[in-house]
Every structure is written in structure tokens, then in C-alpha cells.
Amino acid sequence: MQPINIGICGLGTVGYGSYEVLKRNQEEISRRLGKRLCVSHIAALALKEGQDVDDVTITSDAMSVARDPAVNIVLELIGGTEFAYDLVLEAISNGKHVVTANKALIATYGNEIFKAARENNVIVGYEAAVAGGIPIIKVVREGLAANKINWLAGIINGTGNYILTEMQSKSRPFADVLKEAQDLGYAEADPTYDVEGIDAAHKLTILSALAFGTPLHLEKAYTEGISQITPEDLKYASELGYRIKHLGISSISEKGIDLRVHPTLIAKQALLAKVDGVMNAILMHGDAVGSTLYYGAGAGAEPTASAVVADVIDLVRRMDCLQEEPEQIPALGFQSGSLRGTRILPIEEIICAYYLRILVQDKVGVIADITEILGDNEISIDAMIQKDPDKSGQDHNAISVIIMTHEIQESVMNKAITELEALDAVTAKITRIRVAELDE
Numbered sequence: 001m002q003p004i005n006i007g008i009c010g011l012g013t014v015g016y017g018s019y020e021v022l023k024r025n026q027e028e029i030s031r032r033l034g035k036r037l038c039v040s041h042i043a044a045l046a047l048k049e050g051q052d053v054d055d056v057t058i059t060s061d062a063m064s065v066a067r068d069p070a071v072n073i074v075l076e077l078i079g080g081t082e083f084a085y086d087l088v089l090e091a092i093s094n095g096k097h098v099v100t101a102n103k104a105l106i107a108t109y110g111n112e113i114f115k116a117a118r119e120n121n122v123i124v125g126y127e128a129a130v131a132g133g134i135p136i137i138k139v140v141r142e143g144l145a146a147n148k149i150n151w152l153a154g155i156i157n158g159t160g161n162y163i164l165t166e167m168q169s170k171s172r173p174f175a176d177v178l179k180e181a182q183d184l185g186y187a188e189a190d191p192t193y194d195v196e197g198i199d200a201a202h203k204l205t206i207l208s209a210l211a212f213g214t215p216l217h218l219e220k221a222y223t224e225g226i227s228q229i230t231p232e233d234l235k236y237a238s239e240l241g242y243r244i245k246h247l248g249i250s251s252i253s254e255k256g257i258d259l260r261v262h263p264t265l266i267a268k269q270a271l272l273a274k275v276d277g278v279m280n281a282i283l284m285h286g287d288a289v290g291s292t293l294y295y296g297a298g299a300g301a302e303p304t305a306s307a308v309v310a311d312v313i314d315l316v317r318r319m320d321c322l323q324e325e326p327e328q329i330p331a332l333g334f335q336s337g338s339l340r341g342t343r344i345l346p347i348e349e350i351i352c353a354y355y356l357r358i359l360v361q362d363k364v365g366v367i368a369d370i371t372e373i374l375g376d377n378e379i380s381i382d383a384m385i386q387k388d389p390d391k392s393g394q395d396h397n398a399i400s401v402i403i404m405t406h407e408i409q410e411s412v413m414n415k416a417i418t419e420l421e422a423l424d425a426v427t428a429k430i431t432r433i434r435v436a437e438l439d440e
């Protein structure tokens with residue numbers, strides 16, 4: 001029996017991890033598939049120390065792999081968007097199936113890529129693009145296909161979760177922990193993608209489109225990172241019964257779809273609050289199934305390779321009936337002609353509760369001024385704590401006032417914050433963190 005030939009483009013952490021899993025589990029995979037997979041080509045600039053790829057042909061020209069008639073499936077594991085896009089389109093136009101772990105590529109150009117794949121009767125698998133080893137694409141697209149999905153919330157960036165966990169538990173400084181996450185191979189090439197929420201926005205965009213049957217709308221995702229979160233915020237949140245997690249949240253209502261990534265206070269006893277370190281988790285609510293939770297390693301060589309290779313197996317199982325049923329399992333879970341252009345809500349329209357940390361001069365009447373502004377804006381206070389002046393800080397007379405509010409529309413909160421910051425007694429920009437109640 002002829003083997004199915006795989007060309008791996010990119011031999012970094014995920015590329016080499018995929019090579020190793022394909023090789024180590026060759027027999028197990030053949031038993032599942034009834035066919036043999038063979039890595040026939042590798043495109044890499046050079047082998048790194050410790051990498052051994054037996055007698056596979058290596059080239060530095062990834063495009064030649066995408067064009068080689070002997071290759072059946074191209075693994076795009078190079079990363080980035082521009083060259084990766086050209087490579088994937090080249091592979092598709094040469095009739096090759098593609099598997100990618102590239103969330104930036106799918107979130108940015110997925111609509112075009114899936115269209116090209118449909119026109120060429122090939123499959124583009126991207127399970128590894130979201131939450132590494134957790135098979136979340138398959139869950140939304142197939143496992144929950146009976147449901148109307150109502151909402152999802154997830155910790156979908158391991159680096160950010162690792163940083164917040166270490167800052168919380170060991171009071172370690174942000175920069176120190178970020179460096180460690182980079183050394184461990186979790187962080188993106190540009191770590192601002194992790195800490196500023198861009199990587200999570202890529203993944204959330206994909207999950208939201210799959211859940212609600214829309215095209216991909218990366219440009220409409222609201223993105224806020226964790227670089228402004230201080231150890232004090234983590235401590236005060238804990239005193240109030242919360243953890244701060246960097247969440248991606250998407251939900252659907254009559255008004256539209258909520259699509260946002262930001263630091264979020266969640267109750268300490270919530271399941272997502274217990275997801276620590278580099279682990280990822282996604283909580284999803286469907287009308288029939290209720291809430292379900294998916295947990296696992298969101299980054300790293302072999303967890304991500306697990307998803308890459310599963311995609312290869314899945315597409316080999318499906319590729320023979322593509323001519324008769326081109327959209328047997330549509331790329332975004334809904335038939336391409338049934339995707340809806342549902343409105344994505346601007347962040348000003350979301351409604352949630354808030355944590356506010358306000359640095360003020362410790363003088364008579366300041367709390368009254370603050371509560372008056374909140375009252376005038378019809379913002380109801382849920383809890384308030386006042387901290388002693390920080391004698392180590394620059395302003396020995398400044399105190400932190402922490403306020404938890406009830407739910408209010410973001411545009412109203414923005415107006416109130418502007419008014420609060422205009423008070424003479426308010427000495428610094430106010431920290432505002434959104435709160436989420438997750439119905440588990």
C-alpha cells in the first residue's frame with residue numbers, strides 16, 4: 001500500500017515535535033488509520049542541535065515542498081502570516097491538503113484560505129491553532145454540533161496564565177516570569193503577542209466563528225493585555241474573593257456577538273480560576289448540553305504536535321469522499337453558504353461588573369466625591385475597601401480605594417472614570433478590570 005506522504009514545513013518546536021510523534025507512534029497511527037503515514041519532505045533552514053530526521057530529504061525551499069507532486073499533505077509549521085499565507089495557498093492550488101498550527105494565519109486569512117480549499121477540494125486542518133493539545137476545534141465543530149452555543153470563556157494563552165499564576169503565588173515580578181516562559185518555549189517569537197492578548201484574540205476569533213457560525217472577524221475583537229496588572233491588583237482581588245485571569249470571552253445575544261480578550265476577575269471557586277500555570281481551559285455553554293469544560297496543555301512541542309497529527313489522521317480519513325461531499329465537515333463548522341454576518345458588539349456596549357483601583361489623597365470628603373460620581377452615573381457599588389497609605393511609594397499620603405461595582409454598560413463606566421480622574425484628589429490613572437460571572 002502506498003504511504004501518504006507528508007511534507008513538514010518548519011522544524012521549530014512544533015515541527016520537530018510533530019516529526020517525533022509521527023515517527024514514535026507510527027504503528028499505533030497505522031492501526032487507527034489502515035494506512036501508513038510517511039514524512040517524505042522537510043523544509044527547514046538548518047537542523048538544530050539534537051534534531052535527527054533520519055534520511056528524510058531536507059530543503060530550505062518550503063515552496064518546493066508545496067509544489068512537489070510526491071507530497072500529499074503539507075504541514076505549515078513556520079508561523080507568521082505573510083509567507084505562511086503564500087505557502088498555504090500554493091499547497092492548496094497544487095491540490096494538497098494542509099495542516100497548520102498557525103492561529104495568526106487562520107484568524108487573519110482563514111476566510112480566504114477556506115474558500116480556496118473548497119474550490120480545490122482539499123482540507124485545511126487547524127486544530128493545533130487553538131489551545132494546543134486540547135481538541136477544542138473538534139469539540140465545537142463536531143461534538144457540540146447539536147447545540148446552539150450561548151457563550152464561551154477561556155484561558156487560551158499559556159504564557160499569560162503562567163505569568164499571572166507566578167505573580168499571584170510567588171509575588172514574582174512580571175518581567176522575570178515572562179523571561180522564564182520564553183526560556184521554556186511557551187511564548188510567541190514576539191512575546192507582546194502573549195502579554196498584550198493578541199495571541200488569545202487570534203484563538204478567540206476562531207472559536208467564536210466556530211461557535212456562532214460567522215466568518216472570522218479578527219479586526220473586531222477587543223484586545224487588552226496583562227502588562228498593566230500589578231501584584232497589588234492580584235492581592236486585592238484575592239481579598240475580595242477573586243482571581244484575575246486573562247480570559248477570552250465570546251457570547252451571543254439579540255444585540256450581537258461579544259468578542260473580547262482582557263484581564264478578568266472571576267470568583268476564586270470558579271473552575272477557570274483553578275487553571276494555573278501554562279495550562280489552558282475553555283468553558284462552553286450549549287443550550288442542550290449546558291456548560292462543559294475542556295482542560296489541557298495549550299502550548300509546548302508534543303501537546304501541539306498531538307493536535308497537528310490528529311488533524312493529519314482526520315483528514316486522511318475524510319479525503320477520499322471530498323469529491324462527493326466537499327463540505328462534509330465544513331471548515332468553520334457551518335456550511336459556508338450559511339455563515340451569518342452577525343454584528344460584533346463594540347466594547348462600549350458590553351455590560352459587566354467592574355473592579356476599580358483608585359489612588360487618592362487621604363483627605364476628608366474624597367470617598368464622598370467618588371461615591372457621588374458613581375451614584376450620578378447610576379453605578380451601584382457592591383463592595384469597597386480602603387488601603388493604608390503605601391509608605392514605600394512616592395506619594396506617602398496616597399491611599400488605594402478598591403471598588404467592586406454591579407453590572408453597568410461599559411460606555412457609562414468610561415464616563416464615570418473620566419469624571420473620577422478629573423477629581424483633584426485622584427492622583428493616578430484608575431485601574432479598571434472587568435468581572436465575569438461564569439455559569440458553570
Ligand code: HSE
Nearest residue numbers: 157158159187188299
Ligand atoms: N504562546 C502561546 C501560548 C503558544 O503561550 O499559549 C501556543 O499558542
